[in-house]
Amino acid sequence: MCGITGYIGDRDAYPIVINGLKRLEYRGYDSAGIMMYDGNSINLSKTKGKVSDLEVITNKEEIRKIGKIGIGHTRWATHGEPNDVNSHPHFSESGDLVIVHNGIIENYDTIKKELLSRGYKFKSDTDTEVLVNLIEEVKKTEECKLGKAVQLALTNVIGAYAIAVFDKTKPNELVIARLGSPIAIGIGKDNEEFFVASDASPFIEFTKDALYLEDGELAIIKKGRKIKVRKIDNDKPVDPDIQELKLSLDQIEKGGYDHFMLKEIYEQPKAIIDTYRGRMLPNEGIIKMAGIDDNISKFLNADRIIIIACGTSWHAGLVGEYLIEDMARIPVEVEYASEFRYRNPIITPNDVVIAISQSGETADTLAAIKLAKSKGAFVFGVCNVVGSSIARETHAGAYTHAGPEIGVASTKAFTTQITVLTLISLKLAQAKGTLSKTAVNNYLQTMQQIPTQVEQLLKIDPIVKDIAHHYMEATNCLYLGRGFNFPVALEGALKLKEISYIHAEGYPAAEMKHGPIALIDENMPVFVIATRKGHYEKVVSNIQEIKSRRGKIIAIVTEGDETVKEIADHVIEIPETEEALTPLLTTIPLQLLSYHIAVMLGKNVDQPRNLAKSVTVE
Ligand code: M6R
Numbered sequence: 001m002c003g004i005t006g007y008i009g010d011r012d013a014y015p016i017v018i019n020g021l022k023r024l025e026y027r028g029y030d031s032a033g034i035m036m037y038d039g040n041s042i043n044l045s046k047t048k049g050k051v052s053d054l055e056v057i058t059n060k061e062e063i064r065k066i067g068k069i070g071i072g073h074t075r076w077a078t079h080g081e082p083n084d085v086n087s088h089p090h091f092s093e094s095g096d097l098v099i100v101h102n103g104i105i106e107n108y109d110t111i112k113k114e115l116l117s118r119g120y121k122f123k124s125d126t127d128t129e130v131l132v133n134l135i136e137e138v139k140k141t142e143e144c145k146l147g148k149a150v151q152l153a154l155t156n157v158i159g160a161y162a163i164a165v166f167d168k169t170k171p172n173e174l175v176i177a178r179l180g181s182p183i184a185i186g187i188g189k190d191n192e193e194f195f196v197a198s199d200a201s202p203f204i205e206f207t208k209d210a211l212y213l214e215d216g217e218l219a220i221i222k223k224g225r226k227i228k229v230r231k232i233d234n235d236k237p238v239d240p241d242i243q244e245l246k247l248s249l250d251q252i253e254k255g256g257y258d259h260f261m262l263k264e265i266y267e268q269p270k271a272i273i274d275t276y277r278g279r280m281l282p283n284e285g286i287i288k289m290a291g292i293d294d295n296i297s298k299f300l301n302a303d304r305i306i307i308i309a310c311g312t313s314w315h316a317g318l319v320g321e322y323l324i325e326d327m328a329r330i331p332v333e334v335e336y337a338s339e340f341r342y343r344n345p346i347i348t349p350n351d352v353v354i355a356i357s358q359s360g361e362t363a364d365t366l367a368a369i370k371l372a373k374s375k376g377a378f379v380f381g382v383c384n385v386v387g388s389s390i391a392r393e394t395h396a397g398a399y400t401h402a403g404p405e406i407g408v409a410s411t412k413a414f415t416t417q418i419t420v421l422t423l424i425s426l427k428l429a430q431a432k433g434t435l436s437k438t439a440v441n442n443y444l445q446t447m448q449q450i451p452t453q454v455e456q457l458l459k460i461d462p463i464v465k466d467i468a469h470h471y472m473e474a475t476n477c478l479y480l481g482r483g484f485n486f487p488v489a490l491e492g493a494l495k496l497k498e499i500s501y502i503h504a505e506g507y508p509a510a511e512m513k514h515g516p517i518a519l520i521d522e523n524m525p526v527f528v529i530a531t532r533k534g535h536y537e538k539v540v541s542n543i544q545e546i547k548s549r550r551g552k553i554i555a556i557v558t559e560g561d562e563t564v565k566e567i568a569d570h571v572i573e574i575p576e577t578e579e580a581l582t583p584l585l586t587t588i589p590l591q592l593l594s595y596h597i598a599v600m601l602g603k604n605v606d607q608p609r610n611l612a613k614s615v616t617v618e
Pocket of ligand 1: 312314365
């Protein structure tokens with residue numbers, strides 16, 4: 001969703017702010033804007049479209065040459081359509097204050113009415129312009145400094161925000177605040193400069209010292225002075241917890257790949273190893289996961305496990321359900337976080353909730369966690385982004401260690417989430433004795449082969465690309481799988497939909513005859529996962545049913561399969577492994593296929609239309 005960048009120091013602010021916006025493009029946005037202060041006046045440029053469109057405008061203007069202080073924004077529209085006027089930054093009525101804002105001010109309408117009655121006029125339809133005018137009004141009536149005005153204004157606000165505010169009358173500082181939307185502050189040597197951004201990627205080459213504001217905190221940054229942090233609700237000072245960033249520049253660059261998505265698909269062997277490294281000792285049959293070890297009785301005594309997540313993470317959760325029930329024999333329910341939080345679910349202190357999220361910032365998942373906690377459930381997080389809101393909000397958890405995922409379409413997040421869920425399932429099975437020692441050891445040893453097998457699969461990319469050529473013109477596609485691979489069918493369909501805009505549906509293979517079979521004709525490509533140990537004969541029958549209706553069959557089979565080869569139009573072979581581990585392999589060709597089709601159709605693979613990388617609004 002929206003992205004914020006900012007700079008205050010001795011360098012030229014323009015390149016830092018604009019390059020920062022480019023690094024945040026992956027979050028998804030529809031307009032961009034920038035504000036620079038030249039020592040006398042505020043220069044502001046904003047436009048609907050991409051950061052490159054903004055650069056075209058700023059190329060012709062003085063804005064790029066001036067200023068040691070600036071803020072920038074990429075906007076994903078919530079209140080008000082994406083257009084130039086609604087883009088950020090926004091001025092206050094007097095023109096003294098400038099704001100960039102991520103999130104939603106839910107009570108903006110009430111505040112707007114009040115401000116209108118006091119003579120304020122509004123140019124945009126945004127809740128953000130309301131907020132900056134509220135700050136201005138408080139500053140005026142309370143006769144206070146910007147920091148205090150922001151703090152007081154925010155106590156009247158309902159909603160979520162990360163904001164950066166600049167005041168022309170005190171042009172040597174920025175005020176930053178956060179509630180429910182992440183914001184990081186990079187701290188330069190001797191506090192001589194500060195960087196602001198929605199995540200640390202925009203300033204990684206300048207400093208490794210960063211402060212992630214906590215919810216309900218406000219910071220004042222001023223060149224040459226220590227950062228000041230205070231609580232928004234009671235104005236109490238907070239000791240800033242400055243962390244050393246582990247992120248490196250090559251992790252957030254394309255590294256020779258055409259797209260981040262492709263890079264991330266190819267990173268999966270390493271990402272899977274990084275995720276299980278130190279957590280399993282296959283020869284000894286040991287699984288070490290501190291978050292589970294320390295809370296093992298909660299899991300073993302749980303009436304059930306509820307998995308909550310959205311999108312791809314929800315698909316990983318479904319694989320988790322199959323794994324945990326199969327291996328550890330604990331009942332599992334998988335819920336969309338957005339439904340769970342509003343449907344008045346029955347949650348008791350005997351429930352264990354596993355919340356899965358790549359970004360750790362998804363608003364619905366976060367709200368569902370808070371609900372589960374309020375009912376006394378123990379909540380375990382599976383997140384990728386270290387220090388994210390969900391990682392902090394959960395009682396315990398396990399990181400996926402996939403490294404930054406920048407392509408909007410999740411790839412390595414999915415396989416590493418499944419890796420963590422597999423380890424959790426084996427750990428619980430071991431503790432409960434539902435799997436024998438030999439079986440656990442066998443799984444761990446087989447698991448160790450997965451990264452090499454993924455490498456092997458990536459080598460068949462040219463075959464997948466050729467298949468993509470055949471089906472790039474399709475308007476509808478069906479994805480079928482059974483058992484552990486039913487969620488992979490859902491995930492395959494989601495990947496195609498989100499980056500190529502081709503309509504696709506995932507189904508359990510046997511469900512086909514209860515409806516979707518009516519869609520099948522010679523124009524319908526059907527992607528079927530038919531692994532050798534996965535109810536194989538049944539799936540082969542489904543393939544026959546498709547064939548008899550002249551559907552096109554693209555089958556993912558275990559290597560050496562001869563039967564399906566006879567029937568299918570195209571076959572992709574995956575290496576042999578335990579059926580429970582096949583999702584880690586079958587998903588790879590489906591990711592590649594979606595990628596190639598989207599590229600062939602000329603779509604924006606890394607930033608598909610309307611989508612945001614982390615959905616921080618509900
Ligand atoms: O960051 P999260 O895992 O919580 O995100 C959940 C979904 O928004 C995300 O998986 C989304 O579905 C992806 N675009 C899928 O590729």
